[in-house]
Amino acid sequence: MRLLLVEDDRMIGESLQRALRLEGYAVDWVRDAAAADGTLASERFDLVLLDLGLPPGAGAGARPADGLAVLRALRARRDATPVIVLTARDARGDRVAGLDAGADDYLVKPFELDELNARIRAVLRRHAGRAEPVLSAGAVTLDPANRRVTRDGTAVTLSAREFAVLEALLAKPGAVLSRSQLEDRLYGWGEEIESNAVSVYIHQLRRKLGADFIRNVRGVGYFVDGAS
Numbered sequence: 001m002r003l004l005l006v007e008d009d010r011m012i013g014e015s016l017q018r019a020l021r022l023e024g025y026a027v028d029w030v031r032d033a034a035a036a037d038g039t040l041a042s043e044r045f046d047l048v049l050l051d052l053g054l055p056p057g058a059g060a061g062a063r064p065a066d067g068l069a070v071l072r073a074l075r076a077r078r079d080a081t082p083v084i085v086l087t088a089r090d091a092r093g094d095r096v097a098g099l100d101a102g103a104d105d106y107l108v109k110p111f112e113l114d115e116l117n118a119r120i121r122a123v124l125r126r127h128a129g130r131a132e133p134v135l136s137a138g139a140v141t142l143d144p145a146n147r148r149v150t151r152d153g154t155a156v157t158l159s160a161r162e163f164a165v166l167e168a169l170l171a172k173p174g175a176v177l178s179r180s181q182l183e184d185r186l187y188g189w190g191e192e193i194e195s196n197a198v199s200v201y202i203h204q205l206r207r208k209l210g211a212d213f214i215r216n217v218r219g220v221g222y223f224v225d226g227a228s
């Protein structure tokens with residue numbers, strides 16, 4: 001899963017980016033409204049964490065001047081990317097305005113990481129049209145909350161990146177994901193992409209979950225069979 005973090009406070013931004021990467025997300029971070037707007041207009045993310053109190057940023061003018069304006073511009077482009085807004089404790093008006101501008105949820109600073117992670121999972125679940133928290137296909141289940149994977153009821157140990165690849169495939173059984181779509185979910189900006197990394201993770205997952213569990217469409221990508 002690839003997240004965009006929009007936060008102007010350096011300490012909050014650094015600690016959130018580090019913590020979310022440990023959760024296995026690819027996390028890109030921008031610090032002002034203009035950068036957020038430009039990034040969201042040109043790249044795809046699975047979810048956005050959006051601080052509302054933001055500086056406008058360089059080249060502002062025609063660009064949105066704060067977090068709320070970034071959100072309004074995103075929805076005006078008919079972009080349905082899920083957004084969780086981050087607001088100050090005493091800013092009830094911001095929370096109402098954020099939700100009414102198209103946010104999916106909000107968190108009041110300061111917040112605990114476990115609550116942020118649970119809200120991210122809940123918003124991603126709703127966005128995918130799922131009510132049940134555990135992903136599954138065939139004999140394999142994946143629980144994003146405790147990062148547990150089972151095959152035929154037996155726990156399977158995966159690396160963080162193997163887990164991320166499996167989570168992306170299980171999110172939409174039957175849908176083919178290309179190598180570059182999987183790379184997008186694994187790596188943030190500035191992270192070196194090893195050239196055959198996706199093939200290596202797929203190989204490891206097949207070894208652990210069964211040779212036929214992940215299917216290959218030659219030259220197109222990979223999928224798991226929802227009915228298997």
Ligand code: CA
Nearest residue numbers: 008051053054
């Ligand atoms: Ca701020």
